[in-house]
Amino acid sequence: MTLLAPLAxxxxxxxxxGAALMALRARSTAVAVLxxxxxxxxxxxLFLILAAxxxxxxxxxxxxxxxxxxxxxxxxRIRREGYDDD
Amino acid sequence: MLPTIAMATGxxxxxxxxxxxxxxxxxxxxxxxxxxxSTGVNVVLVSVGYMPGRTAPIMDSAVPVADxxxxxxxxxPQALVLTAIVIGLGVTALMLAYAYRLFRIRHSLxxxxxxxxxx
Amino acid sequence: xxxxxxxxxFVALVLLALLGVAFWTLAAGYTPDxxxxxxxxxxxxxxxxxxxxQNIVTAIIVxxxxxxxxxxxxxxxxxxxxxxxxxxxxxxxxxxxxxxxLPSGELLQTGTKMLLPIIMxxxxxxxxxxxxxxxxxFQGGAILASGILLLLLAEPKRRFGHALISRxxxxxxxxxxxxxxxxxxxxGGFLDNRILPLGxxxxxxxxxxxxxxxxxxxxxxxxxxxxxxxxxEETEDA
Numbered sequence: 001m002t003l004l005a006p007l008a009x010x011x012x013x014x015x016x017x018g019a020a021l022m023a024l025r026a027r028s029t030a031v032a033v034l035x036x037x038x039x040x041x042x043x044x045x046l047f048l049i050l051a052a053x054x055x056x057x058x059x060x061x062x063x064x065x066x067x068x069x070x071x072x073x074x075x076x077r078i079r080r081e082g083y084d085d086d
Numbered sequence: 087m088l089p090t091i092a093m094a095t096g097x098x099x100x101x102x103x104x105x106x107x108x109x110x111x112x113x114x115x116x117x118x119x120x121x122x123x124s125t126g127v128n129v130v131l132v133s134v135g136y137m138p139g140r141t142a143p144i145m146d147s148a149v150p151v152a153d154x155x156x157x158x159x160x161x162x163p164q165a166l167v168l169t170a171i172v173i174g175l176g177v178t179a180l181m182l183a184y185a186y187r188l189f190r191i192r193h194s195l196x197x198x199x200x201x202x203x204x205x
Numbered sequence: 206x207x208x209x210x211x212x213x214x215f216v217a218l219v220l221l222a223l224l225g226v227a228f229w230t231l232a233a234g235y236t237p238d239x240x241x242x243x244x245x246x247x248x249x250x251x252x253x254x255x256x257x258x259q260n261i262v263t264a265i266i267v268x269x270x271x272x273x274x275x276x277x278x279x280x281x282x283x284x285x286x287x288x289x290x291x292x293x294x295x296x297x298x299x300x301x302x303x304x305x306x307l308p309s310g311e312l313l314q315t316g317t318k319m320l321l322p323i324i325m326x327x328x329x330x331x332x333x334x335x336x337x338x339x340x341x342x343f344q345g346g347a348i349l350a351s352g353i354l355l356l357l358l359a360e361p362k363r364r365f366g367h368a369l370i371s372r373x374x375x376x377x378x379x380x381x382x383x384x385x386x387x388x389x390x391x392x393g394g395f396l397d398n399r400i401l402p403l404g405x406x407x408x409x410x411x412x413x414x415x416x417x418x419x420x421x422x423x424x425x426x427x428x429x430x431x432x433x434x435x436x437x438e439e440t441e442d443a
Binding site for chain 1: 262343344347430434
């Protein structure tokens, strides 16, 4: 137990940093938005390991759910008006 | 050990998010960088409240009321981060609305096309 | 586009390296506390006696720091209003290329009809149980808004009641402030939860006015998020 939690935290931390790199480096904005949602999802698991279930729920529902959809709505509006996103 | 790992992750996320916000030219990608940085700030704040060997600040059969002060972790950073996440969504929504407004003016998301306030 | 190494990104890297040094000194010298600090110890010792809530985070948000939460909900309301204002002024051009919505499939529509009541029920469960288990008004409100999001995805053509959302929002905000004032009159101060009996510790109807206040926060936050989502989604014929 004493070793399991830090190991899991390190694993999820590395996954978060990897997803954040993907969000910065991805060529398409849609993939970058999805990667940022993944960062939030891993962050909510990390909050659970850090004994903060309230924060974990909020992050999962708001940070990774609603924020991603806000981005996609704006992306969709911009695509509909004929902007070629690179 | 655990809070240090989480804190390092949070700091790395802040730096990466700010780097993305400073170097990208696409406005949507800049906003994305800001959301990653705000996630990092939240991770750092929660890891400051963590204490080894204690549990979540909820009193139930595992944590009796009498010795709650010796068994639970600091609840104040958690309450702070809870509000910060909610306000973070509001800030992101505002930034996105203004980004769309700017897009309607120039038909471009490239920040270097907006030169009115350039000096 | 992003890989081009310019002086601009070099300057950004130097600035971030300085910030990183500051972060490094913070993280390297950090040792977690062994004892709770005085504020946290007060909350841990007195939450059960003073508010009757099991979840200390809920007690802090709703009672001890209730005024901050009222301010936060107000900030969210302002955000929703500004988003609606900004997007309302810039309507999409009519008949642009590729305008109009794709019809959503039969599967999504039927699935929405089945899932929507369950999602709403789950959101209500989360904010009613906020004083006992993890969760509360903000999480429950976000879950309600996810249900509205599913509705928006399934039937993009249908303009459902904007009036209903704004009415739920304003009524719950008004009742929230009225409960706060009732706290001044009947109990110890603004937003004091002891205007109702504290009840048995751990029961659903306990902790005074906390379930009531968190339900109102949940409805208000859910209505605000739904309104933000709706005004960002709404494009043509708005």
